[in-house]
Amino acid sequence: MKSFLFPLLLLINFPLYAAKNPEVDIVITKSIENIWTLTYQMDRPANRLGFVRNPDNSRIERWKPVSSDFEIVFVEGKEYLNRKDGSLFEHVELTLTPTYKHLSKDYAPFSPYSDGGVLIHTGRLFSCINKCADDANDWQISMNIPQDEHLIVNGKVYTKSASWVDSDDGMNVYVGRQKPIETDSVIAVIDSGLPEKIQSSLNADIPKLMVYFQERLGKLSGVKPTLYASYAKVDDRSSQGGTLPNQIFMHWNLNDLNKKIKDAKFINQTTWFFAHEVAHLYQRSKVGALNGESNQSWLHEGNADWLAALALLDLYPNTEAYVTEKIDRFKDHCVKGLTGLTLIEAANKGQFGLYYTCGLLIHQAIDHAVQKKSNGRKNIYFLWNEFRQRVEQGDEKGPETFLALVEQYASKELVVRIKVLVETKLTNPEDTLSQLIVDK
Numbered sequence: 001m002k003s004f005l006f007p008l009l010l011l012i013n014f015p016l017y018a019a020k021n022p023e024v025d026i027v028i029t030k031s032i033e034n035i036w037t038l039t040y041q042m043d044r045p046a047n048r049l050g051f052v053r054n055p056d057n058s059r060i061e062r063w064k065p066v067s068s069d070f071e072i073v074f075v076e077g078k079e080y081l082n083r084k085d086g087s088l089f090e091h092v093e094l095t096l097t098p099t100y101k102h103l104s105k106d107y108a109p110f111s112p113y114s115d116g117g118v119l120i121h122t123g124r125l126f127s128c129i130n131k132c133a134d135d136a137n138d139w140q141i142s143m144n145i146p147q148d149e150h151l152i153v154n155g156k157v158y159t160k161s162a163s164w165v166d167s168d169d170g171m172n173v174y175v176g177r178q179k180p181i182e183t184d185s186v187i188a189v190i191d192s193g194l195p196e197k198i199q200s201s202l203n204a205d206i207p208k209l210m211v212y213f214q215e216r217l218g219k220l221s222g223v224k225p226t227l228y229a230s231y232a233k234v235d236d237r238s239s240q241g242g243t244l245p246n247q248i249f250m251h252w253n254l255n256d257l258n259k260k261i262k263d264a265k266f267i268n269q270t271t272w273f274f275a276h277e278v279a280h281l282y283q284r285s286k287v288g289a290l291n292g293e294s295n296q297s298w299l300h301e302g303n304a305d306w307l308a309a310l311a312l313l314d315l316y317p318n319t320e321a322y323v324t325e326k327i328d329r330f331k332d333h334c335v336k337g338l339t340g341l342t343l344i345e346a347a348n349k350g351q352f353g354l355y356y357t358c359g360l361l362i363h364q365a366i367d368h369a370v371q372k373k374s375n376g377r378k379n380i381y382f383l384w385n386e387f388r389q390r391v392e393q394g395d396e397k398g399p400e401t402f403l404a405l406v407e408q409y410a411s412k413e414l415v416v417r418i419k420v421l422v423e424t425k426l427t428n429p430e431d432t433l434s435q436l437i438v439d440k
């Protein structure tokens with residue numbers, strides 16, 4: 001697992017790594033008045049800054065240049081920061097909007113806690129002169145915060161300020177007053193404004209699920225993961241979870257959570273949501289996440305959802321009816337979704353949900369086929385562990401390596417059927433899906 005390094009380790013470890021992005025240093029300052037200022041300092045004059053992550057054009061609304069000489073523009077699907085007159089610059093300051101914003105296929109830039117604390121996703125800030133090359137990685141980040149608050153960076157608490165070299169997808173950094181609680185399995189920062197029922201579920205179910213997946217997918221390498229659970233009581237209906245190396249986070253952005261928790265279905269859904277995110281934590285490898293391109297997300301999202309189903313059935317047997325009904329719903333969703341577009345197009349057509357629904361069905365079929373061929377000695381966990389090992393040994397991340405193993409441990413025929421389902425425009429998706437699970 002690629003780790004991020006806190007300052008002390010940095011001195012020892014850093015020379016072993018590639019040099020940091022020498023072009024752009026990032027400084028974030030939070031004032032007592034909750035003003036978040038982002039500063040980019042370049043090592044040479046630039047005519048624009050581009051970003052690594054471009055999920056949409058919402059920086060234009062949410063990032064305000066301190067000087068009106070600057071603007072953020074959206075060109076061919078990417079945002080850029082430049083001077084309005086096109087002249088060169090080496091330094092620029094912006095103020096950020098520290099509220100939750102759902103970004104499709106990306107992490108929320110901010111996840112607020114109900115007591116005023118917040119998580120900030122650093123990957124959102126990664127920037128390069130002109131545009132970021134595919135191999136641009138390693139950013140020098142510094143953060144300054146008010147006296148009476150603290151930062152949590154990679155499981156460690158800092159006051160006043162911290163700086164580190166960040167890379168890959170970045171990380172979530174906590175800024176606020178809540179003290180982390182270290183348990184056997186995680187370091188937890190759980191919003192005390194969350195309903196008691198959710199808090200106790202987080203405290204009990206997350207460790208339980210971690211043990212469950214650890215037994216099947218192996219121990220996590222690196223430091224103890226940090227669990228962040230935040231709750232913004234606002235007029236919205238979204239909740240989002242995610243994982244980054246050594247981090248798992250969940251955010252609820254709604255105002256009727258107290259009412260919702262009285263509904264058994266919502267509780268099951270929440271447990272599924274936890275199981276899905278914990279599964280992601282254990283999908284990772286020493287060389288990072290194993291997924292391929294975003295349009296092949298059936299691989300990790302479908303796998304995490306199938307593992308969530310298995311975990312619920314094993315650990316919470318009374319969820320069986322819920323799980324069965326959910327899988328039926330997934331079938332309907334997948335069939336309807338693939339009437340009119342191919343699965344690999346879904347990412348770019350706002351149909352990301354299909355990677356969960358169709359993806360679960362693909363992994364269910366694979367699991368059954370692998371078990372059948374091995375007379376129950378091997379299963380989806382075995383396959384994922386093999387997949388991880390292959391990638392750690394140098395094979396390509398993504399579906400090609402995974403499907404080669406499906407061919408080896410299930411059948412070539414199944415791989416062909418999966419590829420048809422993923423890559424072609426189907427005339428009868430229902431038929432194609434039922435053929436997938438014919439070996440059941």
Ligand SMILES: [Zn+2]
Binds near residue numbers: 276300304
């Ligand atoms: Zn997921």
